[in-house]
Amino acid sequence: MKVEQIIKEKNLKLTPARVEILEILVEQNRPISYDDIKDRLLMDKATFYRNISRFEDSAIIRSFESNDKKRYFSLEQNFHPHFICTKCNTISCLDEKSIINMDGYKIESIIIKGICPKCLNS
Amino acid sequence: MKVEQIIKEKNLKLTPARVEILEILVEQNRPISYDDIKDRLLMDKATFYRNISRFEDSAIIRSFESNDKKRYFSLEQNFHPHFICTKCNTISCLDEKSIINMDGYKIESIIIKGICPKCLNS
DNA sequence: CTCTATGCAAAAACTTTGCAGGGAT
DNA sequence: ATCCCTGCAAAGTTTTTGCATAGAG
Numbered sequence A, B: 001m002k003v004e005q006i007i008k009e010k011n012l013k014l015t016p017a018r019v020e021i022l023e024i025l026v027e028q029n030r031p032i033s034y035d036d037i038k039d040r041l042l043m044d045k046a047t048f049y050r051n052i053s054r055f056e057d058s059a060i061i062r063s064f065e066s067n068d069k070k071r072y073f074s075l076e077q078n079f080h081p082h083f084i085c086t087k088c089n090t091i092s093c094l095d096e097k098s099i100i101n102m103d104g105y106k107i108e109s110i111i112i113k114g115i116c117p118k119c120l121n122s
Numbered sequence C: 001c002t003c004t005a006t007g008c009a010a011a012a013a014c015t016t017t018g019c020a021g022g023g024a025t
Numbered sequence D: 001a002t003c004c005c006t007g008c009a010a011a012g013t014t015t016t017t018g019c020a021t022a023g024a025g
Helices: A003-009 A016-028 A043-058 B004-010 B016-028 B045-058
Strands: A059-066 A071-075 A082-087 A090-092 A106-115 B062-066 B073-075 B082-085 B090-095 B104-114
Touching: A003 B045, A016 A071, A043 A059, A059 B062, A106 B004, B004 B016, B016 B045, B016 B073, B073 B090
Parallel strands: A082 A106, B082 B104
Antiparallel strands: A059 A071, A082 A090, A106 B104, B062 B073, B082 B090
């Protein structure tokens, strides 16, 4: 789905800054922090954070804090759990089958922290 | 287990500030942020954060960011998943049976965000 | 045309650091 | 006696806000 379509579906105004953020998220296909992309962003940080906040309110994206204390953003579209290694700080994507049984709850995000197999064996 | 014992087991010096922090965590039996307890803390905030950091390094406690953007601390001892409702911001403790199958990983914490049954029906 | 989005700069919120003195082992 | 812990104040980091202008519908 085109990012322009996502924005319009949520009745948000279509602006270059919003398109830019979502295109980066689609392109990278992994959780992103402001720090990760600030150098290539055309917009001001205030605009970035204001749009991130708007996107979260509209459930276009979700955010979570990683081990480095920064907030990471990912598209809600292809939801999946993330695994953060507290040793190497790598964020990896898990598949849906690993999701907990949580009848009665509406799950919006899952954060699992621990040590990845690679770090366990080194 | 006495908090003094926990501290000594990890070869940390036994100081009043350390005992104070751990006793609050034991007593409250739920994740705590600095903000939650700053009014009753005898120590300076620098001391609080330095000890929290030490405790995390020693795996005495774990921390995670909640929906209010603050960091919460809980004892590693009785590890269990936490559920954060993004609607009412309540943090509730889940039981271990809900844990994902994660062979090969060492899980240190699980954060699930979503909407709790109470909020879903209101 | 109207209302929202944006850039800039300044502030806020939370956490960390430097330094000199105090305390645990 | 030694080395770590502590308080205080100051700085750091990430995110938010105020205000005037620009832009979307």
